[in-house]
Amino acid sequence: AQKVTQAQTEISVVEKEDVTLDCVYETRDTTYYLFWYKQPPSGELVFLIRRNSFDEQNEISGRYSWNFQKSTSSFNFTITASQVVDSAVYFCALPASGSGNTGKLIFGQGTTLQVKP
Amino acid sequence: DTGVSQDPRHKITKRGQNVTFRCDPISEHNRLYWYRQTLGQGPEFLTYFQNEAQLEKSRLLSDRFSAERPKGSFSTLEIQRTEQGDSAMYLCASSAAGGRGDTQYFGPGTRLTVL
Numbered sequence: 001a002q003k004v005t006q007a008q009t010e011i012s013v014v015e016k017e018d019v020t021l022d023c024v025y026e027t028r029d030t031t032y033y034l035f036w037y038k039q040p041p042s043g044e045l046v047f048l049i050r051r052n053s054f055d056e057q058n059e060i061s062g063r064y065s066w067n068f069q070k071s072t073s074s075f076n077f078t079i080t081a082s083q084v085v086d087s088a089v090y091f092c093a094l095p096a097s098g099s100g101n102t103g104k105l106i107f108g109q110g111t112t113l114q115v116k117p
Numbered sequence: 118d119t120g121v122s123q124d125p126r127h128k129i130t131k132r133g134q135n136v137t138f139r140c141d142p143i144s145e146h147n148r149l150y151w152y153r154q155t156l157g158q159g160p161e162f163l164t165y166f167q168n169e170a171q172l173e174k175s176r177l178l179s180d181r182f183s184a185e186r187p188k189g190s191f192s193t194l195e196i197q198r199t200e201q202g203d204s205a206m207y208l209c210a211s212s213a214a215g216g217r218g219d220t221q222y223f224g225p226g227t228r229l230t231v232l
Contacts, residue, residue: 104150
């Protein structure tokens with residue numbers, strides 16, 4: 001069965017610290033996509049990144065970077081020089097396999113990040 | 118560029134009442150999803166539409182729940198005879214046609230509280 005595990009329930013850091021959010025997944029698909037979303041206190045899920053399993057290159061976008069390692073089924077997310085505005089719940093997700101290609105997402109339980117000034 | 122919108126943002130109702138939520142997807146997107154999120158959990162899939170056709174429903178979607186997407190545009194999610202266990206955030210998302218890896222864009226959600 002497919003599964004996404006975010007073992008860190010809550011992380012608290014002081015502003016300007018670097019922080020890594022872990023995501024481990026299980027899938028029976030040979031090709032798949034992985035996603036990260038941010039959910040600020042307002043509640044809306046904001047798309048951050050989509051990664052194809054073909055591409056194992058790390059990706060950097062400003063202060064955000066993602067480390068995808070197929071060998072360990074992990075897709076970790078690092079925020080460099082964290083800011084108070086980064087405080088949110090972060091979710092890792094992947095599409096369910098089978099089910100006629102609906103694309104429905106399976107989410108992890110989320111990691112709550114608190115960045116203190 | 119208009120994103121996904123949902124209405125209402127908040128709904129408080131008494132147990133046993135019916136409620137209806139609306140979702141307006143991004144205009145060129147033909148795939149629409151409903152998810153439910155309870156406190157401290159990730160969103161869970163409820164149902165999926167491609168254009169006006171409802172192609173998948175989760176077992177979470179009891180017979181008190183019904184969703185429609187007339188004309189393949191906006192969608193409604195109705196809960197009949199609400200129960201306290203229905204209290205949750207109901208999220209709508211849309212994506213363009215293509216494949217399993219399409220990015221889903223989410224609306225702000227409707228927070229339901231059943232008293």
